[in-house]
Amino acid sequence: MSDKLLLEVENLQKHFPIRRGFLQKTVGYVKAVDGVSFTLNRGETLGVVGESGCGKTTVGRSLLRLIEPTGGKVTLHTETGKFNLLELNQTELKRLRPRMQMVFQDPMSSLNSRMTVGDIIAEPLVVNNICKGKELNDKIASLLEAVGLRANDTRRYPHAFSGGQRQRIGIARALALRPDLIVADEPVSALDVSVQAQILNLLQDLKSQYQLSYIFVAHDLGVVEHISDRVAVMYLGRIVEIGETRRLFTYPKHPYTEALLSAVPVADPRVQHSRQRIRLQGDVPSPANPPSGCHFHPRCRYAAEICKREVPLLREVAPNVFAACHLASELKLQGVELLHTAPQEGK
Amino acid sequence: MSKEQTTPESPAPLLEEEQEADLGRLSYRQLVWRKFRKSRLAVIGGVILVTFYTLAIFAEFFAPYDYQHDNVRLQYVPPQGVHFFGEDGFHIVPFLYGLKQTKNPESGELTYVADRSKTYPVHLFHHGDKYRFFGLISTDIHLIGSEGPFYLIGTDRMGRDIISRIIYGGRVSLTVGLVGVFLSIILGSILGTVSGYWGGLTDILMQRFIELLSSFPTIPLWMALAAALPSNWSGIQVYMGITVILSLLSWGGLARQVRGKVLATREQDYVLAARAAGASHWYILMRHLLPTAYSHIIVIATLSIPGMILGETALSFLGLGIRPPLTSWGVLLEEAQRVTVVLNSPWLLIPSLPVVLVVVAYNFVGDALRDAADPYAS
Numbered sequence: 126m127s128d129k130l131l132l133e134v135e136n137l138q139k140h141f142p143i144r145r146g147f148l149q150k151t152v153g154y155v156k157a158v159d160g161v162s163f164t165l166n167r168g169e170t171l172g173v174v175g176e177s178g179c180g181k182t183t184v185g186r187s188l189l190r191l192i193e194p195t196g197g198k199v200t201l202h203t204e205t206g207k208f209n210l211l212e213l214n215q216t217e218l219k220r221l222r223p224r225m226q227m228v229f230q231d232p233m234s235s236l237n238s239r240m241t242v243g244d245i246i247a248e249p250l251v252v253n254n255i256c257k258g259k260e261l262n263d264k265i266a267s268l269l270e271a272v273g274l275r276a277n278d279t280r281r282y283p284h285a286f287s288g289g290q291r292q293r294i295g296i297a298r299a300l301a302l303r304p305d306l307i308v309a310d311e312p313v314s315a316l317d318v319s320v321q322a323q324i325l326n327l328l329q330d331l332k333s334q335y336q337l338s339y340i341f342v343a344h345d346l347g348v349v350e351h352i353s354d355r356v357a358v359m360y361l362g363r364i365v366e367i368g369e370t371r372r373l374f375t376y377p378k379h380p381y382t383e384a385l386l387s388a389v390p391v392a393d394p395r396v397q398h399s400r401q402r403i404r405l406q407g408d409v410p411s412p413a414n415p416p417s418g419c420h421f422h423p424r425c426r427y428a429a430e431i432c433k434r435e436v437p438l439l440r441e442v443a444p445n446v447f448a449a450c451h452l453a454s455e456l457k458l459q460g461v462e463l464l465h466t467a468p469q470e471g472k
Numbered sequence: 473m474s475k476e477q478t479t480p481e482s483p484a485p486l487l488e489e490e491q492e493a494d495l496g497r498l499s500y501r502q503l504v505w506r507k508f509r510k511s512r513l514a515v516i517g518g519v520i521l522v523t524f525y526t527l528a529i530f531a532e533f534f535a536p537y538d539y540q541h542d543n544v545r546l547q548y549v550p551p552q553g554v555h556f557f558g559e560d561g562f563h564i565v566p567f568l569y570g571l572k573q574t575k576n577p578e579s580g581e582l583t584y585v586a587d588r589s590k591t592y593p594v595h596l597f598h599h600g601d602k603y604r605f606f607g608l609i610s611t612d613i614h615l616i617g618s619e620g621p622f623y624l625i626g627t628d629r630m631g632r633d634i635i636s637r638i639i640y641g642g643r644v645s646l647t648v649g650l651v652g653v654f655l656s657i658i659l660g661s662i663l664g665t666v667s668g669y670w671g672g673l674t675d676i677l678m679q680r681f682i683e684l685l686s687s688f689p690t691i692p693l694w695m696a697l698a699a700a701l702p703s704n705w706s707g708i709q710v711y712m713g714i715t716v717i718l719s720l721l722s723w724g725g726l727a728r729q730v731r732g733k734v735l736a737t738r739e740q741d742y743v744l745a746a747r748a749a750g751a752s753h754w755y756i757l758m759r760h761l762l763p764t765a766y767s768h769i770i771v772i773a774t775l776s777i778p779g780m781i782l783g784e785t786a787l788s789f790l791g792l793g794i795r796p797p798l799t800s801w802g803v804l805l806e807e808a809q810r811v812t813v814v815l816n817s818p819w820l821l822i823p824s825l826p827v828v829l830v831v832v833a834y835n836f837v838g839d840a841l842r843d844a845a846d847p848y849a850s
């Protein structure tokens with residue numbers, strides 16, 4: 126893994142206006158993403174985890190400017206220099222788009238059912254005038270094979286494929302432009318457990334084959350464990366803990382991470398039996414009206430007086446371990462032993 | 473890219489799929505058609521519509537008489553029977569009797585009885601009124617007819633054959649809806665797409681305007697507009713005027729539905745994927761949004777044709793629509809308005825039958841199209 130920086134995200138914000146009434150006046154904001162910062166190195170996979178509604182999708186789409194972020198800075202490092210994506214105009218953006226592609230969650234909505242698989246995968250190549258005719262067909266065929274489908278599937282329509290196969294088609298489309306970064310937004314959440322592992326392995330294989338970096342979104346930690354070098358845990362539009370995967374799993378530094386970890390099944394049945402499952406009380410509060418102080422305090426079993434008043438900042442509580450909790454240094458939180466850590470390069 | 477490095481755990485037995493590959497290669501349109509065909513009502517509706525449109529297109533040939541062919545001595549003739557058995561036994565070729573006019577001595581009313589002394593066989597490819605086929609070929613051949621009076625469902629107050637007038641009237645009544653819907657599709661889908669894709673203030677204003685438009689009761693508004701058509705306009709001008717009026721008041725509904733569809737499609741992940749690849753607005757509109765909205769537009773259009781046909785009928789019935797000498801089903805019904813006519817010559821109401829049939833047929837077809845428009849939900 127090289128340590129060359131690929132992406133720097135600083136204080137990313139996306140506030141959706143809430144509109145009401147005849148003339149649709151703005152009456153408030155959903156702070157879906159509220160000050161997210163992280164970095165991503167070339168060849169690295171960053172897992173992004175959190176309950177549904179905490180802003181993971183919004184982060185992914187804002188990075189690629191599929192929605193316009195409210196504020197912040199997203200710096201993409203390329204061989205020809207670095208660019209703040211949020212300041213680029215449409216022409217400049219179009220030039221850089223091929224470097225960042227996306228894989229979507231819903232295998233149904235991610236493919237246009239009126240287009241053949243060939244046309245779907247060709248779209249990025251055609252839109253960018255990269256190739257046509259025979260060259261295009263050859264490229265589509267090799268992309269299909271790269272994701273484990275058959276080259277002669279090009280003339281078939283998406284309805285002929287299973288959920289897992291459709292995800293493969295979506296992955297082939299994302300690969301077509303040879304991107305540096307792929308944002309995978311819960312790519313396996315909609316799939317059967319048996320198929321999930323296949324897709325995860327495929328992504329893992331493609332990563333070295335195509336020198337990719339991933340931002341891999343999931344709503345549970347179990348899924349990101351194998352694939353991520355580092356993990357960011359999000360809660361209500363903010364990152365509450367970020368750090369190296371193994372460390373985060375064994376020594377979590379944020380109570381919310383601990384709670385999520387307690388739901389991850391462990392391979393060893395004896396360990397699994399003796400663990401206590403931390404049940405989070407209540408639902409995720411609305412990001413339109415978040416709790417005061419630490420957003421997590423109404424559901425946190427360690428909450429102290431200060432937590433209601435003061436917002437905990439994301440700070441380095443140990444070398445390369447960042448957590449946003451007032452009590453991060455004091456608490457001894459329970460993690461999980463990664464008995465079955467997936468083989469990863471350089472480890 | 474080397475083949476060897478592809479994922480070894482390829483999904484699903486691919487060979488099995490090979491057998492059903494023909495289904496996998498069916499396009500959206502083909503799937504819709506497969507599903508549509510399975511609806512019995514749709515087939516019935518389709519047959520009815522094809523029949524009526526064929527009759528209207530080749531009206532000169534199918535109608536026994538020209539629609540203006542009158543006969544003052546044969547007013548209000550009731551439907552004549554077609555016979556196989558005469559006094560001399562069975563005829564292979566069906567025939568009609570001649571007509572004998574009698575005058576009621578008290579009321580002075582004319583009544584007709586069959587004149588059994590005269591029989592006129594029904595001719596196929598009968599030589600009758602002259603016409604120019606599509607304005608080109610001059611001929612006088614009609615599908616059926618006879619030498620004597622041939623009024624299968626009777627005549628009107630000027631002694632014109634009602635069946636012929638219904639067939640000719642279909643030309644106006646059946647196309648007013650089509651032309652009207654065509655105009656409102658153009659207006660509605662352009663404005664609906666703009667409104668849905670760009671959103672913002674344009675969208676808000678457009679939605680409020682459509683709401684305003686659709687909150688007017690239709691018939692009075694039609695009447696007001698139709699009454700404003702200059703009385704010296706020619707038949708064709710009035711016809712175009714009526715279609716414009718009908719479509720002006722119905723594009724709003726279509727625009728709203730298209731907008732809804734565009735709004736929903738805009739959020740689909742495949743549109744995001746296209747944008748992530750750098751596709752332009754125009755590309756996304758033409759490649760993703762319009763094709764998806766298109767099936768929806770066809771369904772809505774099909775379902776709004778009956779409303780327009782009824783609209784034309786209503787306007788003409790009220791004397792505000794198509795004017796003689798042009799004829800339409802509404803015009804025919806207008807002539808059947810007086811109570812005495814209905815009492816004495818109920819066959820003048822027969823033109824309401826094709827109106828009902830066509831409206832029902834369009835609804836059958838439209839409903840089936842709507843169900844078939846999502847062929848993936850099985």
Ligand SMILES: Nc1ncnc2c1ncn2[C@@H]1O[C@H](COP(=O)(O)OP(=O)(O)O)[C@@H](O)[C@H]1O
Binds near residue numbers: 155176
């Ligand atoms: N287009 C939008 N308009 C308004 N609110 C939105 C929009 N998209 C997402 N949100 C809100 O932002 C929050 C974060 O959503 P999302 O990023 O989809 O979360 P996640 O992917 O983690 O489930 C949610 O509360 C959601 O309701």
Ligand code: SF4
Binds near residue numbers: 380423426
């Ligand atoms: S800051 Fe307080 S409430 Fe928030 S996670 Fe830490 S202990 Fe819990």
Ligand SMILES: [Mg+2]
Binds near residue numbers: 178181182183311
């Ligand atoms: Mg999401």
